[in-house]
Amino acid sequence: MNYVINRVIYLLAVFVIAVSGIFVLVNNMPGDPAYGLAVSIAQQRNMQIEQALEIARSMMGIDPDESLLTRYGKFMSNLLKGNLGYSAFYNTSVNDIISKSLPWTIFVISLATLLSFVVGIFLGALAAQKRGTVIEWIISTVSSIIQAIPPFILAVLILFVFSVTLRLLPLGGAYPVDVEPSFSFEFIYKMFLHALGPMLATAIPQMASWTLAMRGNTSQVMEEDFIRFAEIRGLRDSVIAKKYIRNNAVLPLVASLAIGVGYMLGGHTLVESIFNYPGIGFYFGKAIAVRDFGLLTGLFTLIVIGVIAATFIADFVYSLIDPRVKLK
Amino acid sequence: MNSLIKVENLRAVYLVREGTIKAADGISFDVQENSVTAIVGESASGKSTIIEAMTRTLPPNGRLLEGKVLYKGKDLLALKKEEFRRIKWKEIALVPQAAQQSLNPTMKIIDHFKDTIEAHRINWNHDQLIQKASEKLEMVRLNPDAVLYSYPMQLSGGMKQRVLIALALLLDPEVLILDEPTSALDVLTQAYIVQLLKELKKKLNITLIFVTHDIAIAAELADKVAVIYAGNIVEYNSVFRIFKNPLHPYTKGLLGSIMAINADMSKIKPIPGAPPSLLTPPSGCRFHPRCEHAMDICKKEKPPLITVEDGAQVACHLYSQGGRKDA
Numbered sequence A: 001m002n003y004v005i006n007r008v009i010y011l012l013a014v015f016v017i018a019v020s021g022i023f024v025l026v027n028n029m030p031g032d033p034a035y036g037l038a039v040s041i042a043q044q045r046n047m048q049i050e051q052a053l054e055i056a057r058s059m060m061g062i063d064p065d066e067s068l069l070t071r072y073g074k075f076m077s078n079l080l081k082g083n084l085g086y087s088a089f090y091n092t093s094v095n096d097i098i099s100k101s102l103p104w105t106i107f108v109i110s111l112a113t114l115l116s117f118v119v120g121i122f123l124g125a126l127a128a129q130k131r132g133t134v135i136e137w138i139i140s141t142v143s144s145i146i147q148a149i150p151p152f153i154l155a156v157l158i159l160f161v162f163s164v165t166l167r168l169l170p171l172g173g174a175y176p177v178d179v180e181p182s183f184s185f186e187f188i189y190k191m192f193l194h195a196l197g198p199m200l201a202t203a204i205p206q207m208a209s210w211t212l213a214m215r216g217n218t219s220q221v222m223e224e225d226f227i228r229f230a231e232i233r234g235l236r237d238s239v240i241a242k243k244y245i246r247n248n249a250v251l252p253l254v255a256s257l258a259i260g261v262g263y264m265l266g267g268h269t270l271v272e273s274i275f276n277y278p279g280i281g282f283y284f285g286k287a288i289a290v291r292d293f294g295l296l297t298g299l300f301t302l303i304v305i306g307v308i309a310a311t312f313i314a315d316f317v318y319s320l321i322d323p324r325v326k327l328k
Numbered sequence B: 001m002n003s004l005i006k007v008e009n010l011r012a013v014y015l016v017r018e019g020t021i022k023a024a025d026g027i028s029f030d031v032q033e034n035s036v037t038a039i040v041g042e043s044a045s046g047k048s049t050i051i052e053a054m055t056r057t058l059p060p061n062g063r064l065l066e067g068k069v070l071y072k073g074k075d076l077l078a079l080k081k082e083e084f085r086r087i088k089w090k091e092i093a094l095v096p097q098a099a100q101q102s103l104n105p106t107m108k109i110i111d112h113f114k115d116t117i118e119a120h121r122i123n124w125n126h127d128q129l130i131q132k133a134s135e136k137l138e139m140v141r142l143n144p145d146a147v148l149y150s151y152p153m154q155l156s157g158g159m160k161q162r163v164l165i166a167l168a169l170l171l172d173p174e175v176l177i178l179d180e181p182t183s184a185l186d187v188l189t190q191a192y193i194v195q196l197l198k199e200l201k202k203k204l205n206i207t208l209i210f211v212t213h214d215i216a217i218a219a220e221l222a223d224k225v226a227v228i229y230a231g232n233i234v235e236y237n238s239v240f241r242i243f244k245n246p247l248h249p250y251t252k253g254l255l256g257s258i259m260a261i262n263a264d265m266s267k268i269k270p271i272p273g274a275p276p277s278l279l280t281p282p283s284g285c286r287f288h289p290r291c292e293h294a295m296d297i298c299k300k301e302k303p304p305l306i307t308v309e310d311g312a313q314v315a316c317h318l319y320s321q322g323g324r325k326d327a
């Protein structure tokens, strides 16, 4: 239990530092954070930019006379209340945007995590156990190449081949515009179809990483003395492969699962933009493009929370399954 | 007396980039039923190789070139894989050298016992398993209630070594082979394990073969001692004879350098030179570059292990008449 408390304190500290960091960064960016919104207001309402700036500031809750420290206090207290700020571009609260977009990202990332991990573990273990054969060579070589491909390039490729040329996959969105969301088979099928492109673009490079990591861990574990002793005791190869090799090789990967998810989230931002998939990444991309600092800060905070939560869960799961950690 | 195991001309090598390491070069010896045999030699002399070749547990780059291991008349090395699997552990159990990492770190001790009986298709129910495992753990003076549900990392080195011995005893084998059962342990734990093995030898009808580089431990436990030098048995005799009247120049040197510990320091006579490379071992008698009695023939011909007076066995040209090859 002590271990859990330690981790909670540690992760809280990471959270505060990361979020404060982004606050300082955004508030020291050249230019007025309200400027972008002010320009569009000025154009729409045909008014002076000074006036528009004031309106923009009040919409975003910015008081130029406030010190940075007061603003920081406000920002943090809002955060504690669960208020992630205001999007000038969409003219709505960041929480609103998140509640619309987060489910889609969670949906795709969960599928991508599951697929990449399970397939990666399987292929990696297979490659290690077929050491020196063509199978190992193919798995390793292909994985090394794929691992190096950035997800957004894969996204463009998938979009071009499967959506544009072969027309097997939809062009964008989370579901067809002409279908009402419902729990019908039709809708759910379409939903998966729309998620497939972004999911594969994100999952495939990650799958290759898991494959290589698992291959490395497996061949390392296969050299261990306890494998030899299991063979000496006459244990069957299938038992050794599962209980002795795989279980010991997978453990460290479970620990880095969170890092993998964080990594995927990073690459996934661009992928969603390319597929026009309305998840967090899509809005993140938009926020950067239109310099919507409120949205940017809010979404960044959310991603930090996501990565920290993933780390915590992974730590916890790891401590449950690895006796060596549990006992510390 | 009956010999339970008869090793005949065992030759094994390791393939490495530079060539072959001739680590067991024609090993022959008999092991009597219910006796204790010690295989003694310096580090890298090939002790583990002999054990691994006998039990078909050579590492992947190891190759068995020739030889027989007759156990109750059957050649273990010629048995089909499945047949050998049935004998292994049930009749012949082996605790390998690297005992400290020989337990699965993610499994409790009890599961190691469980996997072992399942591998041999033994139908004990859970209670029977606990009872049997506890019995063996008590035999090595471990508290079963504490140990069975521990993970390996919770046990000390000496405890792990004893768990391995208990695991080896689980199916009541006739032969127990231990490779360096004491070498990774501190002196007190070493003495404790030796004490335990002595007890086991008294309590059980078991044939023990153990490897050690510590000749004092051999003296304490063994009935017979095989002295290994550079992949060969140079002398194979009763422990009494080895210490009282060693025959081979290497054995003499080995004892000379050890006896000195509790004797006059000025009498220390270390063997000059260093053990040879097994990649390119010396011709003839592999000991000849270091031997003060070396003769011409020693460089040309390998001395076979011959039986001299009282059934003592030695591989040295000094003992084959007139320095000629054994008639």
Ligand SMILES: Nc1ncnc2c1ncn2[C@@H]1O[C@H](COP(=O)(O)OP(=O)(O)OP(=O)(O)O)[C@@H](O)[C@H]1O
Residues within 6 Å of the ligand: B014, B015, B016, B021, B023, B041, B042, B043, B044, B045, B046, B047, B048, B049, B050, B059, B061, B062, B097, B213, B278
């Ligand atoms: N897998 C291997 N590949 C190549 N050479 C090996 C291998 N295992 C052992 N050797 C070499 O074979 C020789 C005999 O090794 P072996 O392990 O049998 O010696 P040992 O007498 O058991 O030594 P120790 O007391 O250190 O355990 C040594 O020269 C060693 O370097």
Ligand code: SF4
Residues within 6 Å of the ligand: B248, B249, B250, B285, B286, B287, B288, B289, B291, B292, B293, B294, B295, B298, B303, B315, B316, B317, B318
């Ligand atoms: S055979 Fe020759 S070299 Fe070898 S030990 Fe005997 S005397 Fe020495």
Ligand SMILES: [Mg+2]
Residues within 6 Å of the ligand: B047, B048, B049, B097, B179, B180
């Ligand atoms: Mg050894």
